[in-house]
Amino acid sequence: MDSLLIVIFTYLILVKCYIVCQEDSSYFSPAIVETQYLTFDMTQYGPNGGVFSSPNFPNHYPQDTILFYQFIASSDYRVLIEIDHFQVRGxxxxxxxxxxxxxxxxTEFNLVYNVVNDQLLHRYCGRxxxxxxxxxxxxxxxxxxxExxxxxxxxxxxxxxxxxxPYKNHLAREPCDYIFNSSMSKRGEFLSSTYPGTYLP
Structure with a gap:
């Protein structure tokens, strides 16, 4: 719970700073950090997707960066991500x-909503x-x-x-209420909600 409060507090400071700086450009020095967005939509990339990286990779990424990567699948698809190389200061x-x-x-790309509702899976840094x-x-x-x-x-x-x-087979009720009936099938498989990816806390 303490870590969640820290994350929420950090984001609220960023939001407040952004609002204040918009009203008074002299409030914050050096220059305001601009929030950037990259969108990877299935309608553009197709099911096979593509690649993504931090800015300037494999060279060093820039300072003072706030960058959001938004991945959007069709309604009956999910997003799968594999990180190949990871070297972030911390x-x-x-x-x-x-x-x-x-x-x-x-369910939406609203940062404050996702943080307040404890949707952060994990924070990664270092190797x-x-x-x-x-x-x-x-x-x-x-x-x-x-920084x-x-x-x-x-x-x-x-x-x-x-x-x-595959995640919907035998699913009677979201998120994890499965019913397996031998009169319907003698064998099969079942998956945790985000298998083989890391599961939700």
Whole structure:
């Protein structure tokens, strides 16, 4: 709970600073950090997806970065992400310098809503790269934040879109109420909600 409060407090400070700085450009020095967004939509990339990376990879990423990666699958698909290389300044689990926030259980790309509703899966930094990620919905959100000090190489990875049908087999009620009836099938398989990716807390 304490870590959640810290995350919420951090984001609220960012939001407040953004509002104040918009009203008074002299309030914050150096220049305001601009929030950037990258969108990877299945309608554009197809089910096979593509690649993504931190800015300038494999060279060092820039200072003072706030960058959100928005992955959007069709309604009957999910997002699968694999990080290949990961080198972000910081030490786990605190990650007080630069870090990558992962949200796999989101229904909209509203940062404050997702943080307040405890949708943050994990915060990654150092060499502790995220495991295989599969979204619980058709959306997945990554947030990359860097300070105004030294930087490192960052990260790169691949994404693709997979059918959600295997997760729906025998599902009677969301999120995990499954019924297996021998009169319907003598054998089969069942999956945790984001298998083989890391599961939700």
């Amino acid at each position: 030490v786990t689990p605190q990650c007080t310098h630069d870090y990558l926030d992962v949200f796999i259980n989101v 502790n790269k995220p495991p295989l990620l599969i979204s619980y919905t058709n959306l997945l959100l990554l947030g990359f934040f860097t 105004d000090t030294q930087t490192e190489k960052g990260f790169n990875g691949t994404f693709r879109f997979i059918s959600e049908q």
